[in-house]
Amino acid sequence: MKENTPALYVMFLGRAIYAFNWYDVSPAYPYLQNGFPQESGYIWMMFALFLIGAGLFQIPAGMLAARIGSRRTSIFGLLLMGSSAALIYVAPDLYVIIALRFITGVAAAFFFSSGISVISYLQPDRVQRNIAYYNGFFAFGAGVGILPFTFLIDLIGWRPALSLGGLITMIVAIIALSLVPEGHDRSTVTTSSFSAKLTDRYIWLISAGMGGYYALNFVLGEYFKPYIMFLGYPGTEASIVASLTLFTGLVGAMLIGHFAKADPIRQIAGTILLLSLMDLSLLYSSIYLFTMIAVINGVLNVVLFSKEYMLVLIHERDRSMIPLDLGLLNSIQLSIGGVFSAVFGLMLVNLGYPSSWVSICLISIATLPLFTVAAARIKRSRTLTVETHEIA
Numbered sequence: 001m002k003e004n005t006p007a008l009y010v011m012f013l014g015r016a017i018y019a020f021n022w023y024d025v026s027p028a029y030p031y032l033q034n035g036f037p038q039e040s041g042y043i044w045m046m047f048a049l050f051l052i053g054a055g056l057f058q059i060p061a062g063m064l065a066a067r068i069g070s071r072r073t074s075i076f077g078l079l080l081m082g083s084s085a086a087l088i089y090v091a092p093d094l095y096v097i098i099a100l101r102f103i104t105g106v107a108a109a110f111f112f113s114s115g116i117s118v119i120s121y122l123q124p125d126r127v128q129r130n131i132a133y134y135n136g137f138f139a140f141g142a143g144v145g146i147l148p149f150t151f152l153i154d155l156i157g158w159r160p161a162l163s164l165g166g167l168i169t170m171i172v173a174i175i176a177l178s179l180v181p182e183g184h185d186r187s188t189v190t191t192s193s194f195s196a197k198l199t200d201r202y203i204w205l206i207s208a209g210m211g212g213y214y215a216l217n218f219v220l221g222e223y224f225k226p227y228i229m230f231l232g233y234p235g236t237e238a239s240i241v242a243s244l245t246l247f248t249g250l251v252g253a254m255l256i257g258h259f260a261k262a263d264p265i266r267q268i269a270g271t272i273l274l275l276s277l278m279d280l281s282l283l284y285s286s287i288y289l290f291t292m293i294a295v296i297n298g299v300l301n302v303v304l305f306s307k308e309y310m311l312v313l314i315h316e317r318d319r320s321m322i323p324l325d326l327g328l329l330n331s332i333q334l335s336i337g338g339v340f341s342a343v344f345g346l347m348l349v350n351l352g353y354p355s356s357w358v359s360i361c362l363i364s365i366a367t368l369p370l371f372t373v374a375a376a377r378i379k380r381s382r383t384l385t386v387e388t389h390e391i392a
Helices: 002-023 025-035 044-056 058-068 070-090 094-122 124-146 148-156 158-179 191-198 201-209 211-230 235-247 249-254 264-283 287-315 319-351 353-366 370-379
Strands: none
Touching: 002 070, 002 094, 002 124, 002 158, 025 044, 025 094, 025 124, 025 148, 025 158, 044 058, 044 094, 044 319, 058 070, 058 094, 058 191, 058 319, 070 094, 070 158, 070 319, 094 124, 094 319, 124 148, 124 235, 124 249, 124 287, 148 158, 191 319, 201 211, 201 287, 201 319, 201 370, 211 235, 211 264, 211 287, 211 319, 211 353, 235 249, 235 287, 249 287, 264 287, 264 353, 264 370, 287 319, 319 353
8 A cells, every 4th residue: 555655654744743742841841930930830730631631532532533534533633733732822821821731632632543543544454563653753753842842942932832833733734634545434333332342341451451551651751851850960961861762762663573473462561561670770870771761661662552552453343443442542541640640749749759669660560460361352363454334
């Protein structure tokens, strides 16, 4: 399906700009504090409400994709995300910016799982590789949003910089409208079919089994840079090391072929165990050790999440339900990640970094046995081909 290559690249670009709009508010944080000193105590809500919006609307987005198709749903997500980000330029106060960040999170929910569904039908013979690149471009876009974007803010100001990300997102969405073909994945499924899917034991087990690691990865992304600075290293050095957990994701995408033939459950469980134990070494203060941890986490994260999404595609026989499956999975994991991120923050205040790091690494390992329950279902799956309940 070489004729779909331009459409595939547009979806990768959409994934990168999606991630950029997720992470670009972090460098703007100090500027927002200075710009809204009286409301600065509410800035944390920008991060929280983005995740709440992304988590709450994963399932409605999946249902919409089943009705109107994943192409339309994903492009709608990009247009909504671009609009909400661009409007920050004229937002009169911090509260409006917080509301716009919530809408940006909602938009992210409409793009994420539908985007995976789109790339799965653009080149069905290269699904695993393309999902890995989809995740790799997320990591790259997030890295750009954290490190180079800091210099752009210094150059043109935080409002124009954040809004520029929104304008670029809308341009990508318009290009996608002209290049990405329909997948004929709309469905006539009933409400009862949706209910059955939302209680699918397999999806819940896969989500919860990897939920502990999702929390660890979430916490590492939020606290790695502050932790390095807490230990006395310069902020620039901390930013570079922390951004490696994102930029090196593209390397993981390139290496996905080396992980293709192994048993996916064992591979995921073994990799999570390795990373969780390795992350315990954060207790030792060494910038070289931190760099190694950042690179290994960045490379293997893309492999892990790509394998997880493949487990869903292997399981699902109705293509129209893929966005809902992935939406449910992401909703569960965002909830788990958000809860344990809050737990980590509370532990940090009361116990300090060492005990908090140990606890979150052990939580990552503790949920792994849930994978064994789902393993039998994977072994019975012999093909990645999915059936479709199409409508004309």
